[in-house]
Amino acid sequence: MQKAVKQPFSNLPHVWLSQELIDMAFSRASKVSVAREAKLPKEAKARIKEAARIQSVGDAIANRLEQVVKGTPRVEAVHPFYAELADLLVDVGKLKKSLAAANWAAQMVRRLHREYLQRVRRAKSVTEARDVRRAFYGRVASVLEQVSADLEFLKRAFDALKKLPSIDPDTPTVIVAGYANVGKSCFVRSVSSAKPEVATYPFTTKQVTVGHRKTSFGVCQVVDTPGLLDRPLHKRNKVELQAIAALRHISHSIIFLFDPTETCGYPLKSQVRLYREIREMFPKPPMLLAANKIDIATGGQLALLRQQLGDVKLWEVSALKGVGVEELIEEAAEAAASFLRKGGEVVRGDRGSGRYA
Ligand SMILES: Nc1nc2c(ncn2[C@@H]2O[C@H](COP(=O)(O)OP(=O)(O)OP(=O)(O)O)[C@@H](O)[C@H]2O)c(=O)[nH]1
Numbered sequence: 001m002q003k004a005v006k007q008p009f010s011n012l013p014h015v016w017l018s019q020e021l022i023d024m025a026f027s028r029a030s031k032v033s034v035a036r037e038a039k040l041p042k043e044a045k046a047r048i049k050e051a052a053r054i055q056s057v058g059d060a061i062a063n064r065l066e067q068v069v070k071g072t073p074r075v076e077a078v079h080p081f082y083a084e085l086a087d088l089l090v091d092v093g094k095l096k097k098s099l100a101a102a103n104w105a106a107q108m109v110r111r112l113h114r115e116y117l118q119r120v121r122r123a124k125s126v127t128e129a130r131d132v133r134r135a136f137y138g139r140v141a142s143v144l145e146q147v148s149a150d151l152e153f154l155k156r157a158f159d160a161l162k163k164l165p166s167i168d169p170d171t172p173t174v175i176v177a178g179y180a181n182v183g184k185s186c187f188v189r190s191v192s193s194a195k196p197e198v199a200t201y202p203f204t205t206k207q208v209t210v211g212h213r214k215t216s217f218g219v220c221q222v223v224d225t226p227g228l229l230d231r232p233l234h235k236r237n238k239v240e241l242q243a244i245a246a247l248r249h250i251s252h253s254i255i256f257l258f259d260p261t262e263t264c265g266y267p268l269k270s271q272v273r274l275y276r277e278i279r280e281m282f283p284k285p286p287m288l289l290a291a292n293k294i295d296i297a298t299g300g301q302l303a304l305l306r307q308q309l310g311d312v313k314l315w316e317v318s319a320l321k322g323v324g325v326e327e328l329i330e331e332a333a334e335a336a337a338s339f340l341r342k343g344g345e346v347v348r349g350d351r352g353s354g355r356y357a
């Protein structure tokens with residue numbers, strides 16, 4: 001059975017924009033009713049009523065801003081996979097600045113709230129009480145105006161973070177990686193519950209997607225990643241870096257797909273260079289190499305790939321036609337489960353019977 005959700009951003013609070021906060025709080029306050037004490041003079045009644053409005057606006061706004069600040073997990077405290085994805089998706093530095101701005105606004109509203117409550121209690125006439133309350137509204141609106149860009153940023157950032165997939169780090173996880181357009185998404189669709197988009201052009205996949213798959217070794221997570229190119233890490237864009245984050249933080253085994261037909265648009269040599277780079281960067285998790293698109297690959301193309309890879313096992317599959325994919329995912333799940341059981345400490349040369357690269 002699938003375990004509890006480990007996505008740390010799924011319950012991020014709702015972010016109210018500045019204008020929404022103002023409209024909500026002022027409209028509520030206009031409906032505030034206070035007990036009518038017939039014997040009180042009208043100035044005293046006005047003081048009570050305006051104080052109640054100030055109270056209502058101050059609390060409604062400060063509470064909502066504080067909920068945003070308190071409800072956001074500290075990036076340092078979340079799983080490193082999510083910390084890295086958060087930085088790639090929304091820029092954590094900016095996120096922290098905007099949260100600090102929301103916190104500042106909440107404290108300012110509380111301070112103004114206290115200050116204007118005292119003033120309204122000293123008001124000598126109905127008009128003065130009303131003017132004090134109006135001045136309070138003006139100050140609050142101006143504070144919110146100053147943080148309106150921050151709240152808009154937080155809303156957008158939270159929307160993006162909430163959409164991140166749920167990954168349970170304790171469930172065996174198979175990462176499907178490889179060059180752009182080689183058929184990774186097609187493979188993940190065919191073997192798991194995830195249904196990522198498949199298209200004829202490269203860079204279709206922009207985000208990590210997770211599917212589940214029942215195997216003889218229990219349920220495993222199958223992760224589709226954006227396509228990589230053969231280039232150094234510092235030249236990788238933010239989309240590619242999401243694939244690197246998955247490989248770095250959550251992979252218990254890796255299926256590396258090749259397209260020997262080169263219909264993906266990239267030469268086999270580049271694909272093999274990428275494989276070597278990834279193998280070097282992440283030497284620990286077992287890696288299963290597979291030639292995809294064998295429904296259209298020629299014997300010569302497959303032989304060339306074998307020759308370039310040397311003495312390692314090469315699976316032959318067609319993600320499109322569903323050929324060989326069941327066997328491959330079973331084996332990858334077994335490798336992932338065993339890697340996870342051993343605490344991720346498998347080293348090169350210690351992979352069962354040397355079945356993998
Ligand atoms: N003939 C054939 N075509 C395939 C096979 N697998 C995938 N394709 C085609 O290859 C193209 C790319 O497939 P995707 O699954 O989107 O490739 P991807 O690796 O996810 O691509 P990016 O997300 O851009 O990196 C699509 O047109 C697929 O239909 C296969 O086994 N045989």
Ligand SMILES: [Mg+2]
Nearest residue numbers: 184185204205
């Ligand atoms: Mg894809």
